Amino acid sequence: MDSITVLMTSPMSDYLETQLKDRFNLVKLWTYSSKTDFFKHNSHSIRAIVGNTKIGADAELIDSLPELEIVSSYSVGLDKIDLRKCQEKGIRVTNTPDVLTDDVADVAMGLMLAVARRVCECDRFVRRGLWPKGDFRLTNKFSGMQVGIVGLGRIGSAIAKRAEAFGCPISYYSRSEKPETNYKYFSNIIDLAVNCQILVVACALTEETHHIVNREVIDALGPEGILINIGRGSLIDEPELVSALLQGRLGGAGLDVFENEPEVPEQLFGLENVVLMPHVGSDTVETTDAMADLVIKNLEAHFLKKPLLTPVV
Amino acid sequence: MESIGVLMLIPMNSYLEQELQRRYNLFKLWTAPQKPQFIKEHADSIRAVVGNAFAGADAELIEALPRLEIVSSFSVGVDKIDLAKCREKGIRVTYTPDVLTEDVADLAIGLMLAVLRRLCESDRYVRSGKWKKGDYKLTTKFTGKTVGIIGLGRIGMAIAKRAEAFNCPICYYSRTGKPDTEYKYYPSVLELASNCQILVVACSLTAETRHIVNREVMNALGPKGVLINIGRGPHIDEPELVSALVEGRLGGAGLDVYEHEPEVPEELFGLENVVLLPHVGTATVETRKAMADLVVGNLEAHFSNKPLLSPLV
Numbered sequence: 210m211d212s213i214t215v216l217m218t219s220p221m222s223d224y225l226e227t228q229l230k231d232r233f234n235l236v237k238l239w240t241y242s243s244k245t246d247f248f249k250h251n252s253h254s255i256r257a258i259v260g261n262t263k264i265g266a267d268a269e270l271i272d273s274l275p276e277l278e279i280v281s282s283y284s285v286g287l288d289k290i291d292l293r294k295c296q297e298k299g300i301r302v303t304n305t306p307d308v309l310t311d312d313v314a315d316v317a318m319g320l321m322l323a324v325a326r327r328v329c330e331c332d333r334f335v336r337r338g339l340w341p342k343g344d345f346r347l348t349n350k351f352s353g354m355q356v357g358i359v360g361l362g363r364i365g366s367a368i369a370k371r372a373e374a375f376g377c378p379i380s381y382y383s384r385s386e387k388p389e390t391n392y393k394y395f396s397n398i399i400d401l402a403v404n405c406q407i408l409v410v411a412c413a414l415t416e417e418t419h420h421i422v423n424r425e426v427i428d429a430l431g432p433e434g435i436l437i438n439i440g441r442g443s444l445i446d447e448p449e450l451v452s453a454l455l456q457g458r459l460g461g462a463g464l465d466v467f468e469n470e471p472e473v474p475e476q477l478f479g480l481e482n483v484v485l486m487p488h489v490g491s492d493t494v495e496t497t498d499a500m501a502d503l504v505i506k507n508l509e510a511h512f513l514k515k516p517l518l519t520p521v522v
Numbered sequence: 523m524e525s526i527g528v529l530m531l532i533p534m535n536s537y538l539e540q541e542l543q544r545r546y547n548l549f550k551l552w553t554a555p556q557k558p559q560f561i562k563e564h565a566d567s568i569r570a571v572v573g574n575a576f577a578g579a580d581a582e583l584i585e586a587l588p589r590l591e592i593v594s595s596f597s598v599g600v601d602k603i604d605l606a607k608c609r610e611k612g613i614r615v616t617y618t619p620d621v622l623t624e625d626v627a628d629l630a631i632g633l634m635l636a637v638l639r640r641l642c643e644s645d646r647y648v649r650s651g652k653w654k655k656g657d658y659k660l661t662t663k664f665t666g667k668t669v670g671i672i673g674l675g676r677i678g679m680a681i682a683k684r685a686e687a688f689n690c691p692i693c694y695y696s697r698t699g700k701p702d703t704e705y706k707y708y709p710s711v712l713e714l715a716s717n718c719q720i721l722v723v724a725c726s727l728t729a730e731t732r733h734i735v736n737r738e739v740m741n742a743l744g745p746k747g748v749l750i751n752i753g754r755g756p757h758i759d760e761p762e763l764v765s766a767l768v769e770g771r772l773g774g775a776g777l778d779v780y781e782h783e784p785e786v787p788e789e790l791f792g793l794e795n796v797v798l799l800p801h802v803g804t805a806t807v808e809t810r811k812a813m814a815d816l817v818v819g820n821l822e823a824h825f826s827n828k829p830l831l832s833p834l835v
Contacts, residue, residue, distance in 0.1 A: 374687030
């Protein structure tokens, strides 16, 4: 299939790059210094795009590639892909669900424990040599805290399963109730925030869910509440989050995603009730390889006219 | 009960101090300029000792208190108490099991996640501004890793229950097998270490279990293995641990306890595959209060000739 030209939008995985190079004619968007240069050389040969959470396939890119047949995203999130345009033009879209669910759920749990028990602060405390001068202060018990999940999809459910083992009562807000679970459903996010101590954002980013966690929700969660975000930065109104933390209106936050990655509001750097991670939810050796394999398999299936493994469109 | 003398060995909890002061004639050993003199002076009225994980009733102290009837420890670990001497002299000993089980188990899981997914290192990475220059490296998946537990008591079982929710196969070493569990039993710590990826020390410290994790065990756990200690520092041969980590013979470690607290080997401070906590396993507001109530409850029961709440001897 090395006559088929595939466009990779940004460096995302050496393993994936090698696999793509072995099978296809690989074009790397980041090696071109100008857009015009790139389009001049490639616009008529590219039949597939491999995108990720940084650069996907927006309307401009899709419109400039008349031979585009498929967008295979190295992510489960689709917010960087113009799905409507793909649908319009009959372009297939695949993503990488399931293979990364466990890793992201693990990070969510890690963030909850790290914030509630101040794990990172304690580690800093020891390394700075402060322990001989006096004990670290008391934190709050995690087991039994009420956990509220925004979005009870694959990742939300995996988080719920783990939190249950710590005796945490689970409640959730979702577009629709999930009667097959025993968790308590709230029909709006404010009620969820009022009734939980840890609020976890685990839903997809769409036009509807942009800033779903706003000032009102943050205030409802309150000065003893903890906000965890392993979804997308724009699910939370970031300036409101920062001021709530600085003013003590929110108890703490564990964040793996931000509105303008890799920019992170520097006012958070001095806070001991936050844990900040550089979007590493699915960044393990095991999972990134599995994601890459899924991208490749979807592309191969498409070009061999077989059913796609994980189609979205 | 104000004529009853209670000797508190070191500061451990102001709420406990208050409650003891209200009920008894409380002697605070750490305020004495000359400790042996202080003890001699008040030996006639001291009928109870309250110690904790750092200071307990050793043979010398017991001999110096002829009217001692009960030792009530603000801890579940009783390695600082001379239990044989207490038995000999008919002195009762109480401790604080159960109320702290969840907190310690939570922290064990928190340490596992923090080491495997490099939570603290990632947080440092973000706060230092490095994310703007490039992504953090890949870590290794936690879900599904085999967890080996030394000591399947209350805390060991609570750790197992939590790890199971992450699909971790559980195996253990204990003085005797526990037939009512389905976890895989290994008859030696060495075999356990050879067959798991994360080894957790959760047994009590006795003469037999001192340095139960030695060089051989750490080599068996190996360069990809992770060692977690939420028991007592002397469970692990600390100099051997340091060299194993520095030389890469051991993959990583999450430690809440050390051989000579609050001293922590400084060679560990520069390592990114360790997480170091200042003995905070039970250090939450909720649990310390419950522990304090149990200490006071045991003393009250004893001095009212009622059955002790949580006797060990």
